[in-house]
Every structure is written in C-alpha cells, then in structure tokens.
Amino acid sequence: MNFVVPNFAPAYAELFVAAMGVVILLVAVFLKQSARPFAYLASLATLLGAAFITWYTMDGQVSYTFGNMYIDDLMGDVLKLMVYFAMAVTLLYSRGYLTDRKMDRPEYFVLATFATLGMMVMISANHLLTVYVGLEMLSLSLYALVAFDRDSARSTEAAMKYFVLGALASGLLLYGMSMVYGATGSLELSGIAQAIYHQAGNRTVLLFGLVFLMAGIAFKLGVVPFHMWVPDVYHGAPTAVTLLISTAPKLAAFAMTMRLLVNGLFELADQWQAMLMFLAIGSIVLGNIAAVAQSNIKRMLAYSGISHMGFMLLGLLSGVVDGDSRLALNAYGSAMFYAVVYVLMSLAAFGMVILLSRAGFEAENIDDFKGLNKRSPWFAAMMMFVMFSMAGVPFFVGFFAKLAVLQAAVAAGYVWLAVLAVMMSLIGAFYYLRVVKVMYFDDPLDASPISASADLKLVLSANGLAIAVFGLMPSQLIESCVAALAGSF
Amino acid sequence: MLENYFPVLIFILVGLAFGCVPIVLGRLAGPHRPDAEKLSPYECGFEPFEDARIKFDVRYYLIAILFILFDLEIAFLFPWATILKEIAATEGLRLFGFFEMMVFLGILLIGYIWVWKKGALEWE
Amino acid sequence: MDGLLQPVVDLFGPTWPLVWTLVKIVAIIAPLMICIAYLTLAERKVIGYMQVRIGPNRVGPLGLLQPIADGVKLLLKEVIVPSGASKGLFIIGPILAFAPVLAAWAVVPFSDGMVLANVDAGLLFLLAITSLEVYGVIVSGWASNSKYPFVGAMRAAAQMVSYEISMGFALVCVLMISASLNLSDIVMQQGQGRFADMGLGFLSWNWLPLFPMFIVFMVSGIAETNRAPFDVVEGESEIVAGHMVEYSGMAFALFFLGEYAAMWLVSALTSILFLGGWLSPVSFLPDGFHWLFIKVAAILFLFLWARATFPRFRYDHIMRLGWKVFIPITLTWVIVVAVWMLSPLSIWK
Numbered sequence: 023m024n025f026v027v028p029n030f031a032p033a034y035a036e037l038f039v040a041a042m043g044v045v046i047l048l049v050a051v052f053l054k055q056s057a058r059p060f061a062y063l064a065s066l067a068t069l070l071g072a073a074f075i076t077w078y079t080m081d082g083q084v085s086y087t088f089g090n091m092y093i094d095d096l097m098g099d100v101l102k103l104m105v106y107f108a109m110a111v112t113l114l115y116s117r118g119y120l121t122d123r124k125m126d127r128p129e130y131f132v133l134a135t136f137a138t139l140g141m142m143v144m145i146s147a148n149h150l151l152t153v154y155v156g157l158e159m160l161s162l163s164l165y166a167l168v169a170f171d172r173d174s175a176r177s178t179e180a181a182m183k184y185f186v187l188g189a190l191a192s193g194l195l196l197y198g199m200s201m202v203y204g205a206t207g208s209l210e211l212s213g214i215a216q217a218i219y220h221q222a223g224n225r226t227v228l229l230f231g232l233v234f235l236m237a238g239i240a241f242k243l244g245v246v247p248f249h250m251w252v253p254d255v256y257h258g259a260p261t262a263v264t265l266l267i268s269t270a271p272k273l274a275a276f277a278m279t280m281r282l283l284v285n286g287l288f289e290l291a292d293q294w295q296a297m298l299m300f301l302a303i304g305s306i307v308l309g310n311i312a313a314v315a316q317s318n319i320k321r322m323l324a325y326s327g328i329s330h331m332g333f334m335l336l337g338l339l340s341g342v343v344d345g346d347s348r349l350a351l352n353a354y355g356s357a358m359f360y361a362v363v364y365v366l367m368s369l370a371a372f373g374m375v376i377l378l379s380r381a382g383f384e385a386e387n388i389d390d391f392k393g394l395n396k397r398s399p400w401f402a403a404m405m406m407f408v409m410f411s412m413a414g415v416p417f418f419v420g421f422f423a424k425l426a427v428l429q430a431a432v433a434a435g436y437v438w439l440a441v442l443a444v445m446m447s448l449i450g451a452f453y454y455l456r457v458v459k460v461m462y463f464d465d466p467l468d469a470s471p472i473s474a475s476a477d478l479k480l481v482l483s484a485n486g487l488a489i490a491v492f493g494l495m496p497s498q499l500i501e502s503c504v505a506a507l508a509g510s511f
Numbered sequence: 512m513l514e515n516y517f518p519v520l521i522f523i524l525v526g527l528a529f530g531c532v533p534i535v536l537g538r539l540a541g542p543h544r545p546d547a548e549k550l551s552p553y554e555c556g557f558e559p560f561e562d563a564r565i566k567f568d569v570r571y572y573l574i575a576i577l578f579i580l581f582d583l584e585i586a587f588l589f590p591w592a593t594i595l596k597e598i599a600a601t602e603g604l605r606l607f608g609f610f611e612m613m614v615f616l617g618i619l620l621i622g623y624i625w626v627w628k629k630g631a632l633e634w635e
Numbered sequence: 636m637d638g639l640l641q642p643v644v645d646l647f648g649p650t651w652p653l654v655w656t657l658v659k660i661v662a663i664i665a666p667l668m669i670c671i672a673y674l675t676l677a678e679r680k681v682i683g684y685m686q687v688r689i690g691p692n693r694v695g696p697l698g699l700l701q702p703i704a705d706g707v708k709l710l711l712k713e714v715i716v717p718s719g720a721s722k723g724l725f726i727i728g729p730i731l732a733f734a735p736v737l738a739a740w741a742v743v744p745f746s747d748g749m750v751l752a753n754v755d756a757g758l759l760f761l762l763a764i765t766s767l768e769v770y771g772v773i774v775s776g777w778a779s780n781s782k783y784p785f786v787g788a789m790r791a792a793a794q795m796v797s798y799e800i801s802m803g804f805a806l807v808c809v810l811m812i813s814a815s816l817n818l819s820d821i822v823m824q825q826g827q828g829r830f831a832d833m834g835l836g837f838l839s840w841n842w843l844p845l846f847p848m849f850i851v852f853m854v855s856g857i858a859e860t861n862r863a864p865f866d867v868v869e870g871e872s873e874i875v876a877g878h879m880v881e882y883s884g885m886a887f888a889l890f891f892l893g894e895y896a897a898m899w900l901v902s903a904l905t906s907i908l909f910l911g912g913w914l915s916p917v918s919f920l921p922d923g924f925h926w927l928f929i930k931v932a933a934i935l936f937l938f939l940w941a942r943a944t945f946p947r948f949r950y951d952h953i954m955r956l957g958w959k960v961f962i963p964i965t966l967t968w969v970i971v972v973a974v975w976m977l978s979p980l981s982i983w984k
Binding site: 529534538544562599620627633 | 783806
C-alpha cells in the first residue's frame with residue numbers, strides 16, 4: 023500500500039480552530055447558564071491563537087499539503103489574518119447586542135468559529151473539492167446564524183430564503199466544477215490550469231463549466247444578477263449576524279474567486295473578464311440606484327455592499343489585457359485592497375447600527391440616526407468618517423480603494439468603465455451623505471444618551487479612526503496587498 | 512463482475528411482481544361492492560372530521576435528520592472496516608489508519624453528546 | 636447432470652441464463668413462502684402452548700391446513716381503497732413493504748456455493764434493500780389519509796430508522812473481523828480460529844467475540860420488524876393497527892407476509908453473521924444447509940418466545956433504548972474491536 027502521512031504543518035491554524043470549535047461546543051453544553059461568557063472568551067482566544075500560529079508560520083513560501091488539495095501562501099496568510107481580525111471585531115461588537123436580546127447562547131460563538139474555519143479552508147483551497155467543503159462549512163454556519171433569533175418570523179424567513187438560494191448556488195457551483203473536471207480531468211486547480219494550457223478537453227464543456235462556476239461565485243459575492251438574497255438577508259438577520267455576513271466572508275469570497283479564476287482558469291481570462299464586466303456594471307449601477315430608495319439602513323448598506331463588490335470586481339477584471347498579464351499584479355492587488363477596505367468600513371457601519379440599538383429597540387432606520395450629533399458628537403463624527411469613506415470622499419481610505427481599482431481599469435484600457443463607475447459613485451454619494459445630513463441637521467427622535475459597553479465604544483472609535491488614518495497612508499497598504507499576491511501568481 | 516448482479520436485478524423484479532400479483536388476484540377473486548360508509552376513513556366509528564394530513568411532532572423530523580447523519584457515518588465506516596485487517600498488517604499505517612477513523616468518530620460523538628445534552632433524544 | 640440439461644439449454648438458446656436464474660429464484664421463493672405461511676401457524680401454536688392453550692387445531696390434522704385456509708379467506712375478501720386515499724400510493728405501499736424483503740434473499744447463502752448471487756457487496760446490498768422497507772410503511776400510512784395510519788406510520792418509521800443505526804454498527808463490527816462484504820466469505824471466516832482448529836467451531840463464530848453486538852443485533856432485528864415487545868405500531872389499544880388500518884384483503888395480506896418474511900430474513904442474517912451460517916458447531920458433524928435451518932428456527936423460536944413473555948414497551952422507552960443505550964454500546968464496541976484487531980492480542984490475523 024502506497025500511502026504517505028500528509029504534512030500537517032501548513033494547516034496548523036485550521037486544525038487549531040477546528041479543535042477549539044469542537045471544544046467550545048462540548049464545554050459550553052455542560053456549563054451552567056451563569057458561565058455564558060466562556061464561549062465568547064474562548065472563541066476570541068481561538069482567533070487570537072490562530073492569528074499567532076498564522077503569523078509565526080508565515081514565511082512567504084508557497085507550500086502544498088494533503089495531496090496538493092491545500093495551499094499555504096502569503097496571500098492566504100494575509101487574508102486569514104484579516105479574517106481573524108474581522109471576526110474578532112465582529113464578536114466584540116455583537117456581544118452586548120446578543121446579551122440584550124437573550125441570544126448570547128454559546129452556539130452563536132461556536133457557529134462563528136466554524137464559519138471562520140470554513141473561510142480559512144476556502145482561502146487555502148487548491149482543489150475544487152476543498153473549495154466546496156470550505157464554502158459549505160461557511161454557508162451552513164451562516165444559514166443557522168441568520169435564523170439565530172428563532173422566534174422572529176423575519177429572521178427565520180431570511181434564513182429560509184438564504185438557505186434555499188444558497189443551496190441552489192452551491193448546486194450551480196458544483197455543476198460547474200463537475201463540468202470543469204469533465205473537461206480537464208483534474209480537480210486540482212494547478213492541474214486544471216495545465217490541462218487548459220495544453221488545450222486538453224472539450225472547450226464548450228469547459229466554458230459551460232465556467233459559466234456555472236461564475237454563477238456560484240457571483241451568488242457568494244452577492245453581485246447582480248445573483249444579489250436578490252442580500253437585502254433580505256441583511257435586513258432579516260439579527261444585526262450582529264448581518265455584521266458577520268457582510269465582513270469576513272467577503273474576504274473568503276475574494277480568495278475563492280482568485281483561486282478559481284486566476285489560479286485555475288487563467289487561460290480563460292478573456293472569457294471570464296467579459297462575465298465579470300457584466301457582473302461589475304450590473305452591481306455598481308443597481309446597487310447605487312436601489313440604495314437611494316431605502317429608508318432602512320441595513321437594506322441601504324446591503325445595496326451599498328452590492329455596489330462595493332462590483333467595484334472590487336473592476337479590479338479583478340482589469341488584470342489581463344489581450345493575454346498579456348503584466349498588469350495583473352497591480353490590478354489584483356487593488357481588488358484585494360478594496361476588499362480589505364470594504365470589510366473595515368462595513369465593520370464600522372454595522373458597528374454603529376449596533377451601538378445605537380438597545381434591548382427591545384433596533385436602530386434600523388436611517389431616521390434613527392437623526393440628530394446623532396446632539397446625542398454624541400464623537401460617534402456622529404465616526405459615522406461621518408464611515409459614510410464619507412464609503413462614498414469615496416477624498417482622503418478617506420475608501421477614496422483610495424476606489425482610486426486604485428479605477429486606476430487599474432484605466433490602465434487596462436477600460437476608460438468607459440471607469441467613467442461609468444465614477445458616475446455611479448456620485449449617485450451613491452447622495453445616500454451616504456443623506457445619513458450625514460440627518461445626523462447633523464435634524465433633531466433627534468430620541469434624545470437619550472448612548473448606552474453601550476466601554477469595549478464596544480473603544481473598538482468602534484478605533485475602527486472609525488482607522489478609516490481616517492489609513493487614508494493618510496494608502497500606498498503602504500496597497501503595496502502590502504500587491505506584495506502578498508506577488509508570491510502566489 | 513457486474514454480471515453477478517444480474518440475478519439480483521431479476522430477483523428484485525420478481526419480488527415486485529410477487530407484490531403485485533396478490534393485489535390483482537384479490538381484486539379479481541374478492542367482491543367489489545363499495546359504499547360511502549365502507550370507503551370512509553376509520554375513526555373508531557365516528558364521522559371523520561378533518562383531513563388526516565395534520566401537523567405532526569417535530570421530533571420525528573429530528574429523528575430523521577439524526578438518522579441520516581448516523582447512517583452516513585456507517586456508510587463511511589464500511590470501507591474502513593473492510594480494510595482494517597490490511598491496515599493492521601501494514602507497519603507505519605497502523606496508528607494513522609486507526610486514529611484517522613477515531614477523529615471521524617470523535618467528531619460525530621461530540622455531536623451525539625451535544626444532541627443528547629440538548630434533549631433532542633427525549634420522548635416524554 | 637450437465638448432459639441431462641443440455642437439450643433444455645439448447646431449447647432456450649441465449650435466454651438460458653435468464654431462464655436458469657428464474658428457476659433458481661422460484662426454487663428460493665417457493666419454499667420461502669411455505670416457510671412464511673407455516674411460521675404464522677407456528678407462532679399461534681407456540682404462543683398457545685406457552686399460555687396453556689392448544690392453538691389452531693380444526694383445519695386439517697393438527698391445524699396444519701390453517702395457513703392455507705387463512706390465505707384463501709384473505710383472497711376472497713374485498714380490497715377496499717378508502718375514498719380519501721391517494722389511490723396509486725395506497726396500492727404501492729404494501730408492495731413496497733413486501734418486495735424488498737423478498738429481494739434481499741438474492742444474496743443470502745444457504746450453504747457453501749448455494750447462493751443465487753454471490754456478490755462482493757452482499758452486505759451493502761442487504762443494508763440498502765432492507766432500508767427500503769420503511770418506505771412501504773410511510774407510503775401506506777400517508778396514502779391512507781386517515782389519522783391512525785398516519786400516526787402509526789410516523790411511529791413505525793422513526794422506530795425502524797432508529798434501530799437501523801445500531802444494526803449498522805453491528806454490521807460494521809462483523810465487517811472489521813471478516814474483511815469482506817461477501818456473505819459467504821463472512822461465514823467461511825467464522826470457520827477459522829483457534830477453537831475451530833480444536834474442533835469446537837461454535838466457539839470461533841462471531842457471537843462470542845462480538846457478544847454485545849450479537850444481542851443488540853437480535854433485539855434490533857425484533858424492533859426492525861415491529862414485532863412484540865416493540866410492536867407499538869400495532870398497539871391496538873392506542874392506534875388500532877397502525878399503518879395497516881385501512882388495508883383489507885390481499886393488500887393487508889402483503890403486510891402480513893412482509894412481516895413474517897422479514898422475521899425469516901433477520902433470523903437468517905443473525906445466523907449467517909454471528910452463528911456461522913451453515914457451519915457445523917463441532918468438527919465431527921458435517922456442515923450443510925440443515926445447520927442454517929436449525930439456527931434460523933431457533934432464533935425464530937426466540938422471537939415467538941419474546942412475544943409470549945414480554946409486555947409491550949412504551950414508545951418513549953423504545954426510542955430511549957435505541958438512541959441512548961444501543962448506540963453508545965455499539966459505538967463503543969466498534970472502537971473496542973478496532974483496538975483489539977490492531978493490538979498484538981488480535982485473534983484475527
């Protein structure tokens with residue numbers, strides 16, 4: 023029997039998170055009601071421990087394990103660190119919200135831990151099956167999380183929609199995978215790339231596979247025309263869960279897109295570029311226009327998220343020009359930078375929604391932000407930073423993110439695309455600035471001071487300030503994204 | 512090897528036929544005099560008062576889900592069990608072959624303990 | 636023998652394998668049907684004597700024609716299809732309950748080489764096809780569109796799937812020891828070992844090292860077939876006859892036949908997996924089909940004995956036994972056997 027025990031070293035962080043998830047689940051079920059903080063603290067400790075492991079094993083080398091099903095490279099490590107960070111902040115923001123609503127059951131934190139594991143597997147996948155396993159691990163955790171407030175009809179309805187559509191998308195993705203496998207005879211991404219390079223396989227089948235893969239990816243990113251679930255799920259889910267869905271999973275979805283399209287199907291770039299272009303235009307246009315009509319801030323942020331994902335795709339699609347991939351690194355780097363910045367902004371935006379919510383009250387409507395300046399000038403300023411940054415007002419970090427992808431698009435010769443995107447983001451500025459306007463110029467509906475725990479206030483302030491501060495030194499961030507990608511492509 | 516399964520297929524068809532024949536025979540040999548009372552659902556002699564497709568206890572659903580989990584696990588155990596002797600005979604693979612399955616069983620066991628503690632296996 | 640058959644082979648030409656298979660199938664089914672019929676009589680007689688009664692003794696000498704009389708009576712009854720029922724499913728239900736139990740016999744070895752299909756995945760096939768039985772129950776319960784059958788079907792289905800898990804784990808244990816899914820190989824493997832070499836074959840059979848699994852498998856077998864004391868499905872004081880309430884005539888007879896055929900099947904499986912199938916218990920007696928028959932008959936007697944002795948279980952007790960007792964036991968024993976096999980103490984080299 024020819025069998026080699028795999029090298030576990032590149033996957034220590036994943037193994038650690040998996041083991042901790044199981045331990046938390048098991049210990050929490052035996053603990054008394056009063057020991058509730060255990061799951062919260064343990065899951066934070068898990069993220070911290072995983073960050074240590076990833077940090078200390080980060081060597082910039084590309085290594086494969088588990089029979090090439092799994093890849094450990096710099097891009098993966100950087101994205102994983104971002105995921106830990108986003109998840110940790112998410113848990114921190116969520117804590118008080120969950121406690122107020124009696125939803126701080128240990129299962130929330132266990133599911134969050136398993137979702138983290140799913141994202142890590144997605145990020146490090148070098149095999150279609152690994153991609154799928156990671157994706158399902160993440161999605162199943164998210165479906166359950168969306169329904170976490172199980173007595174709320176809206177929450178369960180959102181979960182049901184998400185589950186049904188998500189299952190459909192997974193089906194499409196699997197269908198695409200099986201077609202790609204059928205055409206190339208390989209499930210391993212580098213093997214697929216080789217097979218296509220050597221013109222192996224039936225090209226029609228391959229393209230069909232690509233279309234289905236694309237549909238699956240588009241669903242997970244939440245871009246037009248597979249965006250229908252986004253507003254309903256963001257709106258229906260408890261805000262703490264919306265926060266989770268709208269942040270770290272976007273990084274994993276970015277990694278999945280990179281792995282599948284760039285690592286695996288690079289030779290088909292001319293094909294998927296066109297598809298991405300369609301997705302990007304649709305998302306930017308629809309996201310920005312539909313967001314204008316929203317009065318619910320969660321829905322507004324959902325549509326804004328759709329348009330942001332469209333912008334990110336702009337960077338991804340600008341990498342290759344006529345088969346020449348010289349621009350690729352900068353373009354992909356700008357897309358990664360965009361994803362990271364979006365996560366940062368999204369954390370702060372939903373963090374603000376959580377901050378204003380109290381037991382029995384959801385600050386879901388834009389009206390709930392009225393007169394925030396009179397209640398708390400500091401947090402009004404923070405929210406203004408976030409909104410300005412999302413709108414792309416100069417010298418906030420969001421501006422440089424938009425600038426980077428637009429530069430990539432122009433460099434690739436898609437000037438018209440860049441012009442369209444700029445026009446749409448001008449429309450988008452309207453609804454972001456509307457929030458700023460109600461905060462500063464309207465009278466509060468409810469003048470009570472903001473009550474929230476000190477750690478939430480502290481981290482949220484840091485988050486808001488980060489958006490402003492990173493705006494002063496964007497080039498280092500972009501360069502580190504490019505450097506992270508350089509080893510992988 | 513596949514032709515070994517041919518008799519199995521035939522047997523399944525014969526089994527189905529054996530199931531159909533008595534019903535046909537019974538229909539032919541027995542009387543056929545339906546009336547409204549005879550055809551109404553049995554309800555201890557009362558008039559049936561609502562459709563029988565009623566809501567039922569969610570625990571049955573739970574049992575079905577748990578059954579699928581455990582049955583799948585058994586399906587995964589089958590190939591491992593079949594080659595366990597070979598694993599035992601191969602130096603260097605013995606411990607790995609054993610512990611890999613123990614990890615798998617362990618994960619399921621944790622789920623089982625959780626389900627038990629959560630009270631999903633209670634029927635009161 | 637070959638010479639005698641040659642003209643017949645020529646007569647059928649290329650269809651001969653099919654014809655020959657059909658002949659063999661008939662040779663299995665015909666005795667099986669007789670066995671099933673007489674199991675019903677045996678049950679009534681055995682329970683009768685256990686309760687100091689005589690049992691049926693009017694039809695034929697010693698009541699031996701009773702099963703035939705029962706059959707004729709059921710044949711002449713009207714097959715009622717209730718007005719609210721889903722007609723198609725209502726008819727398919729009993730067929731689904733009966734056909735799989737019959738088809739399972741395709742892979743059961745009766746003696747060395749005496750098996751219709753000596754397939755390598757025999758055990759897997761059995762596991763798959765016996766799982767189909769639950770469809771018969773649930774389809775008939777649903778199709779009847781009546782409350783008792785519906786509730787009865789839910790209960791029966793939950794009970795059957797629950798006990799299928801512990802049966803599955805028991806099968807895994809047998810599989811680990813025999814390293815084959817082929818039922819004939821599983822029997823032959825039980826003929827090896829230290830005790831078999833000493834002439835005491837019955838101590839080498841699987842029942843001894845797998846004793847807990849043997850018990851669990853038998854009890855689960857009783858529960859799988861919905862027999863007393865696990866017959867809440869037919870708990871007449873609660874839900875009349877469960878999923879069978881709306882059935883009459885031959886449609887009902889199919890459920891009845893299916894239940895007794897399942898008893899035979901479970902007994903045969905227990906004999907093959909744990910009691911050495913057709914192997915002789917001691918080396919000075921020859922192996923052969925008669926041993927299998929004796930073992931099966933003994934287990935069937937246990938089934939009847941259990942019915943005459945034990946009161947009916949409460950439903951929550953049944954589920955607790957399946958989920959909270961049998962699964963931990965079987966899971967533990969799977970691990971114990973695995974460790975045992977990997978340790979130097981292994982008796983199955």
